[in-house]
Every structure is written in structure tokens, then in C-alpha cells.
Amino acid sequence: MTDMQRGRFITLEGAEGVGKSTLLPVVRDLLQSQGIDVVSTREPGGTPLGEQLREVLLGTQEPMVAKAEMLLMFASRAQHIETVIEPALAMGKWVLCDRFTDASYAYQGAGRQLGARRVSVIEDWVQEGLQPDLTLLLDASRETSVARTRRRRAVDRIESEGDEFFARVKQGYLAQASADPERVRIIDANPALEDVTAAMAAVVSDRIEQWSIVLEGC
Numbered sequence: 001m002t003d004m005q006r007g008r009f010i011t012l013e014g015a016e017g018v019g020k021s022t023l024l025p026v027v028r029d030l031l032q033s034q035g036i037d038v039v040s041t042r043e044p045g046g047t048p049l050g051e052q053l054r055e056v057l058l059g060t061q062e063p064m065v066a067k068a069e070m071l072l073m074f075a076s077r078a079q080h081i082e083t084v085i086e087p088a089l090a091m092g093k094w095v096l097c098d099r100f101t102d103a104s105y106a107y108q109g110a111g112r113q114l115g116a117r118r119v120s121v122i123e124d125w126v127q128e129g130l131q132p133d134l135t136l137l138l139d140a141s142r143e144t145s146v147a148r149t150r151r152r153r154a155v156d157r158i159e160s161e162g163d164e165f166f167a168r169v170k171q172g173y174l175a176q177a178s179a180d181p182e183r184v185r186i187i188d189a190n191p192a193l194e195d196v197t198a199a200m201a202a203v204v205s206d207r208i209e210q211w212s213i214v215l216e217g218c
């Protein structure tokens with residue numbers, strides 16, 4: 001199989017309460033409406049082992065040190081890449097993932113202040129060059145996020161962090177976007193979700209068109 005026949009890897013990112021869970025099915029439906037075979041998955045999680053690690057990561061009562069948190073995120077990711085993501089891409093399926101390594105840069109690198117360098121060392125080892133083809137970064141003010149999070153269930157271990165932590169998470173995400181603006185597209189998630197949906201659909205449709213033009217040119 002040539003590289004051109006591989007599926008595309010799309011990730012969705014953003015701090016808590018930006019509307020990610022509402023918007024992910026919108027992207028999935030858009031891709032499926034174009035006849036694309038999509039595997040929709042998430043991190044941490046996406047495999048039986050990953051889902052067990054997710055429960056530990058989000059639910060443990062024991063104070064978790066930042067390095068343990070980062071390594072467990074990458075343990076989940078390693079299992080996910082080898083058993084779900086890579087096989088799907090190799091079969092020509094597209095993978096739509098609710099969070100990936102940009103979240104490790106934002107939450108562990110910036111939020112927990114481990115630094116981008118440590119994340120990048122583990123990323124190189126675990127991912128062996130695998131990167132998303134497109135990342136949709138939903139960016140909202142803290143006020144919008146808090147208002148949307150309040151409407152939901154009880155908050156988990158990471159969601160219950162304070163404003164300073166989430167200010168660093170936001171900066172971590174924006175740093176990822178400025179380091180790779182072609183891959184990471186920032187979507188303003190402050191407007192009403194219908195408007196965010198329309199903006200996001202436009203970005204995805206544009207990118208699908210660009211990719212099909214490249215394919216036709218081959």
C-alpha cells in the first residue's frame with residue numbers, strides 16, 4: 001500500500017467545557033457523509049487497557065505525581081497506536097480521535113509544568129513519527145468553559161484543577177498551534193455551538209478538498 005492510500009488521522013482538542021463532546025459527532029458525521037470509513041476513538045482510552053488506565057487517571061483518590069500521570073497517558077497511547085490507530089490507517093480508514101499528544105503538551109507539559117522537552121522525548125519514542133494530519137483545537141475563554149462544564153456531570157480529578165492550571169493548559173495548546181499552524185487549526189469555541197459547528201465543518205470540508213486535490217494530482 002502506498003502512503004497516499006493510508007487513511008487520515010484527525011484529532012480534536014481543547015480544554016474542559018469547550019464543547020468537544022458535542023462537536024466530535026459532527027465531524028464524524030461529516031466525514032461519513034463523504035463516504036469515508038471512520039474509526040472514532042478517544043484518549044486516554046480507545047482500547048480495553050486504555051479504558052482501564054483512563055479510570056485510574058481520572059478517578060484515583062491517591063494524589064498522582066505529574067510524571068506518573070504523563071507516563072500513564074503515554075501507556076494508554078502506545079497501546080492505542082499499535083492496536084487501533086496504525087492498523088486502521090494502514091487499512092485506509094480515517095481515525096478521528098478525541099484528544100491525542102497535544103493534550104499531553106497542554107496538560108502535563110504546561111499545566112503540570114513538566115515542560116515540552118520531556119513530552120517530546122516520550123512522544124518520539126512512543127509515536128515513532130506518527131502525527132495527526134489535522135488537529136482541530138477548540139479555543140474558548142475560561143468563562144465559557146466553566147459555564148459549559150457546570151451544565152455537566154460531576155467533575156473528574158483533572159477537571160477539578162483551578163484557573164491557573166487551565167490558563168497554563170490554554171497557553172500550552174496555543175503554543176502547539178503556533179509551532180505547527182498548518183496541522184493545528186484553532187477554532188473559536190466562544191460563540192453558540194451551532195456557529196462553532198459551522199466554522200468547524202468549514203475547516204474540515206476545506207481540508208478534505210485539499211487532500212483530494214493532492215490525491216488527484218498523483
Ligand code: TMP
Nearest residue numbers: 043044073099100103104107108158159
Ligand atoms: P476528556 O477526554 O473526557 O475531556 O477527558 C480526558 C482528560 O484527560 C482531560 O482532563 C484531559 C486529560 N488528558 C491529559 O491530561 N493528557 C493527555 O495526554 C490526554 C489525552 C488527556
